[in-house]
Amino acid sequence: MDNPANDTHHILPTAAWLAEGQASQRDMLASLQVLKAQSTTPFDIIASHRHNRPEIFEFADKVYYEPFAIAANSQGQDIVKSVMPRWQFVLEQAQQNHAKVVLTGRNNIDYENHREEFDAANIRLLTGATSVAALQSIDDKFAFMQQCHQHNIPVADAWRFDTLAELEALLAEHGHQPLCIKPVTGIFAQGFWQLDSGQETGEQYDSFEHLYFTEEKRISTAQFINAYAHSFMLHERPIPMLLMPYLPGQEYSIDVVCEYGEVLAAVTRYKTGKIQHIGYEQTVMDVVIPLIKVFGCDGIVSVQTKADDHGQHRVLEINSRPSGGIGYTTHSGVDLTQIGFAYWLGLTDKPKLADITKQITPCQVRSIMTGVKIEESATE
Structure with missing residues (x-):
């Protein structure tokens, strides 16, 4: 749909499209509006998102809602609505709007799987890399x-573990040094913890302090092991993790x-x-x-x-x-x-x-x- 606050009443000769991102879509659209105001060459600024995000859409000339499967529960059964693939929707609308560039934020692998289609439409696809393998x-x-x-x-060292036994074996081998843990995949530091064995400072360990100052992302090694060993979430959905030296x-x-x-x-x-x-x-x-x-x-x-x-x-x-x-x-x-x-x-x-x-x-x-x-x- 068109943003009524920015209705141009005509199709501009080219466009830049920012698909749904993780956290920066609004700021980038604002920057593009400044670029557009300074440019002697007109172009349209298009944004898309799967949700209604007026704080993002206010900086776009035209906005679209990206299709996605909707799961709901009715009488104990999951209902999934079949929709057009997101990449196909964006490609078709980008072609209609003469978009020259499409930057994907989320779902970049889905887009990258169809790079040839975007290339054939003369659309510069920006996914962060140029192959699914690289992503x-x-x-x-x-x-x-x-x-x-x-x-x-130069890269941080890491040792993967998928089970409690593997974690305990790695701790036995590498536990002489400051360590941290994070998931193999993830964003926004979700699942990251610095382990505290009590050996780093030689001071008596206060577990409540780590529970109180959670922004420090520290946890007792013993408490992490106990939580990991008794997690219902991990039992239902195993999460590959990394044990790493903590870089100071x-x-x-x-x-x-x-x-x-x-x-x-x-x-x-x-x-x-x-x-x-x-x-x-x-x-x-x-x-x-x-x-x-x-x-x-x-x-x-x-x-x-x-x-x-x-x-x-x-x-x-x-x-x-x-x-x-x-x-x-x-x-x-x-x-x-x-x-x-x-x-x-x-x-x-x-x-x-x-x-x-x-x-x-x-x-x-x-x-x-x-x-x-x-x-x-x-x-x-």
């Missing part, structure tokens, strides 16, 4: 780390505009308390640039690194989508959303990393919470 390697953190080792990319150094998030494994633009940031420090750290990028090449990253992705006790930056993961904090880059004088889409829409020449880095002004950013009114008719 699967990125999503599987254990496979990802193994591939990094094969290409001599500074963690970085790196937002990257890239094309077929080449870094075109990037901004690094790290967090202290509630403050994001934005800039360009070359020692971090020395790890990121070859990493992007190895996995053939394509589009706008984010990378996490953390320094070990020797100060060596080690890769934690690639997220094959824009980060939730990509909007922070605008404060540095470099808006990565605008840089990427201006190029992919044909508004500018191909960005050069060396030129972009010179435009970055280091700064500090604090995020704030805002409210958006949801009309009663828009509630779900």
Whole structure:
């Protein structure tokens, strides 16, 4: 449907489409509106989502609801509504709207499976990589780390476990050092915990302290083992996990505009308390640039690194989508959303990393919470 607040009454010659994302769709659409206002070449900005999200849609010229299967329970039975595949719907509507670029946030593997169809329609598909195999390697953190080792990319070590016996065996072998645990696949640090064996500080362990300060993401090793061993959730749905050395150094998030494994633009940031420090750290990028090449990253992705006790930056993961904090880059004088889409829409020449880095002004950013009114008719 058209956004009545931005009704142009005619079809513009080309368009950029942002499909449902994880956390940054609204900020990226806002950046594109600024780019559009500054551009002498008109283009339409399209957003799609499976839910009614007015706080996102207000920054789009045209919006669509992505189809998805609806499961409901009626008299004890599941009912699933058959719908058109999401990728097919987006492709057909993108063709009708003369979209030149489609960036997928969620469901990128589903889109990547049909890259040939988007190519045939002359639509630049941005999924974070250019093959299903690459995206699967990125999503599987254990496979990802193994591939990094094969290409001599500094990466955190990890040992996979699927059972209690495997976990206990790994702890017996590696328990002499600070450790942490996270799932093989996942986002937003879900399932991440730093293990506390009581050996790290030599102080008496206070389990209630970890229950009280949960934002620290620490848990007693014994309590984790007990919870893992008695979990009904894991019994019903096994979750592959990783045991890893806990790296004590500074963690970085790196937002990257890239094309077929080449870094075109990037901004690094790290967090202290509630403050994001934005800039360009070359020692971090020395790890990121070859990493992007190895996995053939394509589009706008984010990378996490953390320094070990020797100060060596080690890769934690690639997220094959824009980060939730990509909007922070605008404060540095470099808006990565605008840089990427201006190029992919044909508004500018191909960005050069060396030129972009010179435009970055280091700064500090604090995020704030805002409210958006949801009309009663828009509630779900």
